[in-house]
Amino acid sequence: MSSEESVMEALDAVSREAAMEAFQDFQKKSVEVIEGDSRKLSSIKEGLAMFVDAKPGRRGERFRYVPIDGLSIVADDLVNGAIEHSEYAGYVLPGRGYAEFSVRPNRSVPPRRYIEKYNWVSDHAECGHHFTLQGPTRPIRDGENRGIGFHVHSPKERSCVELSRATVTASFLNDPWPFVVPSPDSGMRTYTLKVFVEPEMDADSVSRRATDIAARVLFELDIRNGLSLLLEPRERLRVSFDLASGASAPSIRFPRLKTPREVAALFSFASEAYDNPPFIFLSYYQVLEYYLPMAHKRDAVKALRIALRDPYFDEGEDSSVLALLHSIERLKQASEEDQLKVLMRDFVREEKLKEFFKDADLKHFASKGPIAGIPEISFHPKSDPLSLQVAKRVYALRNRIVHAKDDPKYASIPVLLPRSVEANNLKPDISLARLLATEAVIHGQS
Structure with a gap:
């Protein structure tokens, strides 16, 4: 029996101490190299050396295995x-x-x-x-x-x-x-x-x-x-808003919200795409898009009614009529971002936003947060209204996901890739988008 076979026979489900005793010198050195400062040899079982990560990741303690005859190969590559x-x-x-x-x-x-x-x-x-x-x-x-x-x-x-x-x-x-x-x-x-x-x-x-x-x-x-x-x-982020196991769910009732089938389908798809964070975000954003025309129409009607009630408006004066026409033209040419700002202002309750950010990880939404190229959320007294900041951030994040670099209009915006590190950090923004979509459904009731 060769010396290596003798080692293998002695190393059947043994601890690190026993393994190091039985190992040959080159194997001991290989183990020391592999351990470094981030792993630790735990035991030997069925011809495999089991190492434990010194610092558990987000999913807890993780084990890594290497065949005993492959220790030197791994060690050489690490060196x-x-x-x-x-x-x-x-x-x-x-x-x-x-x-x-x-x-x-x-x-x-x-x-x-x-x-x-x-x-x-x-x-x-x-x-x-x-x-x-x-x-x-x-x-x-x-x-x-x-x-x-x-x-x-x-x-x-x-x-x-x-x-x-x-x-x-x-x-x-x-x-x-x-x-x-x-x-x-x-x-x-x-x-x-x-x-x-x-x-x-x-x-x-x-x-x-x-x-x-x-x-x-x-x-x-x-x-x-x-x-x-x-x-x-x-890393693969899996986003779920399911009720915690064992928690008590609210009493089930017959639906009071008249939710359009398209909106309900988009919400369902967000849950279905649980392991694709950008898709989840876009699903909730599409709910917001569904209500953009409604919010814009309400805002336009409100603005026109105010203009018509203005005591200085004179339908017999060309200047008054032209001013009204200019107002209508500006409303017609509103961009998607401008419409989103109106939606955030009129369809999302400010107290709900404050409640959300009170419990949120504010470092995520800060200027040095994990998602680059999108506006921060600031609570400085001189900052823009919260609804306006949220609209700017949501729209910028939407653009990072859907626009390609070759579009000159968005040349300065890096694309957010589906399986990237940034995608794995999207959950706080997804939670915000889910809240906004829910608010839009509530305020979109006819």
């Missing part, structure tokens, strides 16, 4: 500068110009099952790029001898891309588990997209370049090959 991608489940090795991303299908199907049901054909050619320490990986063959995955490259861009089984480092860095030891055949994130770019760039440039190429590859797979794969976001 060589491997860092987790900030936005997606993946990691970057800047010194090698390498990045690896977890991918998943755009549907409720295990990634392995989705990927392995196709017969992949690609223009494979040797390019000299090595994705693992053992050399360039090849599409894995199954029992039916079908090619699984692909490897393509561009000499012009000096880059190549491969879809294949995840490397041990990617599995360790990308896949924290809540409590269970993953089975090799579990099908969870079995495959990753690997990108090789020029290694002369700095870490940020490698990350941006690799992410850009990965997005282009997945886009073309979708439109050209009919294969819908997504980069797995590092």
Whole structure:
């Protein structure tokens, strides 16, 4: 029996102390490198070393696993500068110009099952790029001898891309588990997209370049090959306004609000899109849009009635009539943002806004909040009325989601992407939009 086999036999469901005693020197050093200041070896079970994140994330304590024979591989990559991608489940090795991303299908199907049901054909050619320490990986063959995955490259861009089984480092860095030891055949994130770019760039440039190429590859797979794969976001915010488990719900009654079917459908879709924060926000914004014409009409009628009741208005004087016509023209040409300001002023109760912000995280709505490029909410005595500030913020956020950069009108506004870090910080703004939409429904009763 080899020394490695002896170690494996001794390491069956043992603690960290016992494992370190049984490990060979190179394995001990690998564990120390992997632990660093952010992880801790917890135990060994079924040939897997289990590490615990030192600082629990928003979802609590997370575990990471690596096969004992892969400890040195993970440690070497970490020593060589491997860092987790900030936005997606993946990691970057800047010194090698390498990045690896977890991918998943755009549907409720295990990634392995989705990927392995196709017969992949690609223009494979040797390019000299090595994705693992053992050399360039090849599409894995199954029992039916079908090619699984692909490897393509561009000499012009000096880059190549491969879809294949995840490397041990990617599995360790990308896949924290809540409590269970993953089975090799579990099908969870079995495959990753690997990108090789020029290694002369700095870490940020490698990350941006690799992410850009990965997005282009997945886009073309979708439109050209009919294969819908997504980069797995590092964090996925799930927004729900469901009643807490065990809480007492208000007494159920026959509906008193005459809610239009379209509005009810938009509210329902907001709940359905619970894991897509920008879609949830837009669903509530569409409810506001539904009531914009009503609010604008009411405001116009009110303004015209005031003008007609003005004691100085003289229908026999051209100047009085022209002034009235100019007022009508201004009302007709009101922009969507101006209409939204009217809606916020006339359809949303100020006390409801104050009540909302009293309990809200005000740092989120401050000038240095997590969502860039949108107005803050200020409570300074000299600030604009609260309803006006809210209208400006909501409209600016709507523009960040729906407008492309190539539109000159919105060239200075960065696009808010669906699975971005900013998208994962949208819940306070979504809660605000939900309140505004509810107020619009209440005040829109005929």
